[in-house]
Amino acid sequence: xxxxxxxxxxxxxxxxxxxxxxxxxxxxxxxxxxxxxxxxxxxxxxxxxxxxxxxxxxxxxxxxxxxxxxxxxxxxxxxxxxxxxxxxxxxxxxxxxxxxxxxxxxxxxxxxxxxxxxxxxxxxxxxxxxxxxxxxxxxxxxxxxxxxxxxxxxxxxxxxxxxxxxxxxxxxxxxxxxxxxxxxxxxxxxxxxxxxxxxxxxxxxxxxxxxxxxx
Numbered sequence: 001x002x003x004x005x006x007x008x009x010x011x012x013x014x015x016x017x018x019x020x021x022x023x024x025x026x027x028x029x030x031x032x033x034x035x036x037x038x039x040x041x042x043x044x045x046x047x048x049x050x051x052x053x054x055x056x057x058x059x060x061x062x063x064x065x066x067x068x069x070x071x072x073x074x075x076x077x078x079x080x081x082x083x084x085x086x087x088x089x090x091x092x093x094x095x096x097x098x099x100x101x102x103x104x105x106x107x108x109x110x111x112x113x114x115x116x117x118x119x120x121x122x123x124x125x126x127x128x129x130x131x132x133x134x135x136x137x138x139x140x141x142x143x144x145x146x147x148x149x150x151x152x153x154x155x156x157x158x159x160x161x162x163x164x165x166x167x168x169x170x171x172x173x174x175x176x177x178x179x180x181x182x183x184x185x186x187x188x189x190x191x192x193x194x195x196x197x198x199x200x201x202x203x204x205x206x207x208x209x210x211x212x213x214x215x
Contacts, residue, residue: 008048008058017055017079019045026057026082039082042102043071051145055079058140060156070107071098072136074143074153076168088153088168089137113138113158118176118183130162130170137162146192154200159184161200174198 008019015036016029021044028036047058054076061072073089087095090110098106113136116126129135138158145151149166159177164170175184185204192198 007046010048010050012050012079017048017050019048019057021046021059026055026077039077041075041082042099043073043075045075047142049143049145050079051149053079054085055082056143056145056151058143058153060139060141061137070104070112072112072138072140074137074140074151086168088151088164089135089140091133111136115158115177118178123173123176127170127173133169135164135168135170141187142189144190144192146196147194152190152192152198154187154190156186156188156203159187159202161187161190161198175200 003018005020005022006018007021010017014031016031016033018027018029020027024041024044026039026041026045026048028038030036043059045057046060049056055078057075057077059071059073059075061070073087073095075084076086076088077084084095084099086092090098090107094106094110098104115138116122137153137155139156140153141156142154143151150171151164151166151168153162153164155162159175161174162170163172163174175187177184184200184202186202187200188203189201190198
């Protein structure tokens with residue numbers, strides 16, 4: 001009866017999935033909001049997207065641990081059992097150990113994504129690192145999945161949208177961080193339409209000295 005600390009919600013048309021980051025839980029309801037089951041997490045689940053038989057769940061990380069190693073990743077879960085299947089944002093050996101132990105000291109080995117300067121050279125270098133499998137996220141804020149199973153992750157602090165395939169392999173980036181109107185400042189939500197168009201909600205664009213939200 002109390003959704004006061006709920007943060008994210010999505011539905012597959014049959015069940016409703018709601019996140020409670022403070023409790024580190026995902027609760028599953030039927031369409032009449034009767035509680036059916038809940039998944040306990042070692043991370044703090046925030047935004048959530050249901051796609052097929054999977055849940056894609058964002059942990060922003062830096063909101064809880066400023067400039068420290070933290071989960072700061074997108075966790076892919078089995079929507080029936082809550083089992084973690086994969087993680088975008090940390091190597092497999094680290095996330096498996098983290099899931100098993102719940103010890104955040106394990107995350108020191110993962111590292112923290114530094115802000116990428118918006119020079120062409122810096123962006124190319126960051127792309128090459130991600131293509132080689134060294135994927136770190138910079139305060140992920142939201143996630144969506146397209147019709148082909150590709151995963152789109154918006155970064156609030158990183159001010160961009162990253163595209164991954166269904167297995168978590170980095171494919172592309174949309175937008176760069178900057179103060180110009182054509183750049184992103186704080187991307188807080190992302191949505192992908194059925195025709196492939198990508199929508200980004202930027203909460204912090206400065207236009208003529210006034211900070212405004214923009215899509």
